Amino acid sequence: MICDHSVELGAIGSLASPVMISSGTFGVAKPYMELLRGQPVGAVVTKTITLNPKAGNPQPRIYEGPCYLINSIGLENQGVDRFVDFYNDEYGEIGFPVIVSISGNSVDEFVTIARKLNSIDGLLGLELNLSCPNVDGEGLAFGSVPERIGEVVKACGSCSRFPLIAKLSPFQAIDDSFALAAARAGAAAISLINTVPAMVLDIHRFRPATGALSGGMSGPAVKPIALKMIYEISRSVDIPVIGMGGIASGEDAIEFLMAGARAISIGTMNMVDPSLPGQIMGKIAGFMERHDIENLPEISRRFHL
């Protein structure tokens, strides 16, 4: 039996593999690319790009707990102009379709970034980071009401030549109102979940254990939370849902596909093991063959109560 491992992501088009790499955990640094080369990756999402360069948060930026990671990077990046200038040098040869993650302080900033990115050829899409918990008053400000999300998606949609993915935080995925607002405003897909806003204290020093007050939690501990949200939201919206949150194995990925994700994205665990996409695809292929499943969407169609 021949199994089809490609996925259709609506207006975004077709991916050769359902495994994507999440924003913040992909970069064009040589050691990482040497390990990722040849892996079955459907698309990669860049670190979030902002209008102006950002230095990011003070150290420490990383805290590891049992089955989770808290990061407070603070969107360190060199700004959209430098990103555009060096895009061909840095991303020209990577061999994977690229989605650019963007975030702004206002609708205007999102629009300005989206416009500037129009000068790059061949992007697969833009992912709107509407939920990064690290930056006060930025992404989160847009996250508070569904109408604002709709506004950002609509404004970016009218000026960008690339399809848009609305990335939701767990707080925006607690019900379907934010996802529906994004879909109605013309988003091509929804991705969820972003990291969970979280904090950890250093009790001996009476202060936060991260340089910034709080950060975003990821890793296997958030997986069941993500799964429930993907299950609910994929049934509410008629655009594809890209599922992410703590995926660490092929079995995890199959669970997300079964819950209703059209594609899946790996983040934290991809940094620990860049060969994870191949391991995941091996498991998915074996699973499909064992259960006589011809294509990926059938995995969720077989799900029943």
Place this chain on the structure above:
Amino acid sequence: MTVSENCAVISNKSVSIDENLITFSSEKIAHSALPGQFVEVSCSDGGMLLRRPFSVYDTTAESLSLFVKSVGRGTRWLGGLREGEKVNIIGPLGKGFSIDEGSRSLLIGGGCGVASLRLLSKAIVEAGGECDAIFGFRKREEIPETIVGDFSRTARRLTVTVDSGDYPVRGNVMDRLAEIEFDRYGRYYCCGPTAMLRALVPLLSLKTTEVSLEAKMACGLGVCYGCTINTDRGGKRVCYDGPVFTMKEVEWNDL
């Protein structure tokens, strides 16, 4: 070329109260590791999420040694590895030390920071140079005698000092530096606690001095920006732009 290699433990020796010297089988990483570079060791079988970064202590044609100080659950698990057990290691990573052929160098190490200086000392001698070394430890029980022994074969003159207690001599590396004509060297290489490195800045930052920095890392591969430090050229990743930096480029007040 960065590779991922499954490495079997050849030996795991306790070298002080809380430090182990672990030697792994490795062909690819051992073959290409340069002085000052590091590896990322998987601790997933010990229940950890992230890999742990370690300087490459020493290499042979088919092995790689790491100096592991127990500071938390991951390193304690590594310290308990038995002969034959396998772990996945990614490396070699980062930018290492630069060596000036034939120069006289002073190596200054504190605690487990001495680990990153071993391959360097060998390379300096192989390049026709010579090196002296000053190593500081907090107390006698923390002196890794076998490792000090390794250095005594490559360093022309090796001084070991302890913060507390009288063996071999009491005092920190600053006290020992004050006793010698420390500015007669061509190059200085330092690795150790931030407080030690910061204390050395007034003496050595105007000289040709390289420091190897330690940082908490998530990826170790240049991707996540979890280990960024401030330098005179802006934010730099310890895992990718370092771990070796020139002393003068680091913004020490921000560390």
